Amino acid sequence: MVHYYSADYVMPVTSSPIKNGVIAMDENGTVLGIYDNDSVPKDVEIERLKGVLIPGFINAHCHLELSHLLGKIPQKQGLVKFITEVMSNRGADDDLVQEAMAAADRAMYANGIQAVGDHVNSAISAKVKENSKITYHTFVEILGLKEEEAAQKIDEAREIEFNFDSGHASITMHAPYSCSKALFKAFKKSVSDDNIISIHNQESEEENKLFRYKTGEFLDFYQRIGFPADEFKAQARNSVQTYMSYLPTGNKVILVHNTYTSLKDLDFIRRMGRDVVMCLCPKANLYIEDALPKVSIFEQNGCEIAIGTDSLASNDSLSILDELKVLHKHFPDLDFSQTLKWATINGAKALAVEESMGSLEVGKTPGLLLVKNINHFKLTDKVEIERIA
Numbered sequence: 001m002v003h004y005y006s007a008d009y010v011m012p013v014t015s016s017p018i019k020n021g022v023i024a025m026d027e028n029g030t031v032l033g034i035y036d037n038d039s040v041p042k043d044v045e046i047e048r049l050k051g052v053l054i055p056g057f058i059n060a061h062c063h064l065e066l067s068h069l070l071g072k073i074p075q076k077q078g079l080v081k082f083i084t085e086v087m088s089n090r091g092a093d094d095d096l097v098q099e100a101m102a103a104a105d106r107a108m109y110a111n112g113i114q115a116v117g118d119h120v121n122s123a124i125s126a127k128v129k130e131n132s133k134i135t136y137h138t139f140v141e142i143l144g145l146k147e148e149e150a151a152q153k154i155d156e157a158r159e160i161e162f163n164f165d166s167g168h169a170s171i172t173m174h175a176p177y178s179c180s181k182a183l184f185k186a187f188k189k190s191v192s193d194d195n196i197i198s199i200h201n202q203e204s205e206e207e208n209k210l211f212r213y214k215t216g217e218f219l220d221f222y223q224r225i226g227f228p229a230d231e232f233k234a235q236a237r238n239s240v241q242t243y244m245s246y247l248p249t250g251n252k253v254i255l256v257h258n259t260y261t262s263l264k265d266l267d268f269i270r271r272m273g274r275d276v277v278m279c280l281c282p283k284a285n286l287y288i289e290d291a292l293p294k295v296s297i298f299e300q301n302g303c304e305i306a307i308g309t310d311s312l313a314s315n316d317s318l319s320i321l322d323e324l325k326v327l328h329k330h331f332p333d334l335d336f337s338q339t340l341k342w343a344t345i346n347g348a349k350a351l352a353v354e355e356s357m358g359s360l361e362v363g364k365t366p367g368l369l370l371v372k373n374i375n376h377f378k379l380t381d382k383v384e385i386e387r388i389a
Contacts, residue, residue, distance in 0.1 A: 001027050004046040005388060007053040007370060010034065011337070012360040013345050022046060023053060029365045029389050049370050052377075053388070054340060055360050056114030056367025057320035058347025060279045061198065061256045061308025064118050064125045064136075068092050068100035069313035076290040079204035080217040084224070086313055094124065101128045104318055109133050111319040112385045114357050114367040115348065117198055117254065117279075117308065119172075123163035130165075137351045138164040139198045141174040145227045147182035154183075154190050168351075175200035176243040177207050177218055184246035193250040196352060198279075201240055202265070203257035204289055211239040241268045249274065254350050256308060258293045259285045266301045277304045277350040280342075282326045283317075284310030295331050299338075306347040307339075321385050328379040336377045 003025050010021030012034060022040045024033035033041075040046070066086065073085040105128050108116065115135040118125065121143075129136045140161045144153035157171040173179050173187055176199070191197075202208060209216035214234040222229045235242045240261065247253060255261075255269075256279045269276055278298050285292050298305055309318045320343050328334050344366075348358025357366040368389040373382040 002032055002044075003027075003389075004040070004044050005049060005053060005368065006037075006040075006046050007049040007051050010053045010360065011340060013055060013341055014359040014361060017052075017337070021053070023360060023368065025368065025389055029367065031360055031362050031364050031366065033362060034360060049388070050372070051386075052371040052374055053360070054369050054371055055344050055358060055364075056369060056387075057112050057343050058306070058345075058351065058353075058358055059108065059113045059116040059309050059318065059320055060254060060277070060306035060347040060350050061281055061310060062108075062116050062118045062318065063120075063311035063313070064101050064104060064116070064128065065097065065120055065122065066090065066311035066313040067104040068097050069311070070100070070316070073313050075287050077288070078206065078217065079288055080206055080221050082288045082314065084221065089313075097124060098128065100312075101125055104312060105129075105132050105134060108318045110387060111317075111321065112367065112369040112387050113318070113320060115351055115353050117347075117351050119174075119198065120160065120164075123160050126163040135168065135353060135357070136165070137168040137170070137196065137353070139170060139172045139196070140164075142171055142183065142187065143174045143178045144183045145178065145180050145222070147180045150180065150183040150186040154186055168353075170195040170197070172197045173199050173247075175203075175207075176239045177210060181246065184243060188246060188248045191248055191251065193248070194352075195248075196252045196254065196350075197247060198254040198256060199247075201255040201258055202238065202260040203285070205260045208238045208260055211235045211242050212237060238262065238265055240265050244269065244272055244274070247274075251275070252277070252350065252352070254279050254306070257281055257285060258298070259289055259291055261293065261297075263297055263301075266297060266303065270301065277306050277346065279306045279308045279347075279350070280323075280327070281308040281310040282323055282330070284308075284314040286326070287314045292326075292330055295327065295334070304346055304349070305342045306350045307343045308347075321383070324379055325381065325383070336374075336379050339379075
């Protein structure tokens, strides 16, 4: 059965908005046709909606397995204290963790999210993902500061990766402050070109202080966890300029957060010639550091931008719409037609699912959302999302 939906505007994302456009979808959510009001087939029943029709959102960065930490970690303490709190609080009964993850998964789907790039440290989320309506790409994080443990840490990540959909899973370094140089080098040798990398980048100025000057809160953190940082040397440059050369050259790389990424960093990344996506998680940045990335410099430098929610340990919701509202509130010059690309097709490309979602195109199963209460394409607090398909 074919269902026809129409609204004030249809925004396919990869082509121009269509006033009074019509979308034809089958019962599986596959797009069969996109029409303007004059070209729609005759004698078909059309469901007329008020608002703007868009494809489902892509959440390029999440930590589903931290969903049970909602409201448990104080805000605006800075990244190092946040990490310490997560380490202290993440242990919980498996049933509680499963229940929280299942609720978060349902909420994301209701919030219009079609695909998620999800970071894990265990296989506990495998069952929720297997039963979900959402497509997940699972990033198994590798962490290790002791150089002699590099091979073991990669093997452990591979064992966890085995529990997830082989077509939508990869291993990845967690962050430059949590991985030794030996681990970066071993990782580079151990992954194929189709292994997508998603790494936490410059979420705190403390990360840059560590790499530039070997000072700051991370040194105290290392001392508390019993890691001697004696052999770590100041690099006289920001973290991304230090570790990027250790990553494999042919792989897609998602740099997540980028709260303290500078123009010089972006110039360095560009000169490296890598396939890099900059993922922004504004609500988590405000929750943890009370700061936001310099969005204008990413735009001006032609960066590929995607949007993530991070986890319920650092957020009160897993909603891409909420993330966009924060960006538009703090950066009022942003254009919705541009940020919509960040929230859809750019994220789909980052997770290598652009063949099936991220835009309204014939043959895709992108989901269908109705944006309500939006006037002149201005994203205000009154704007809401309803999932249509």
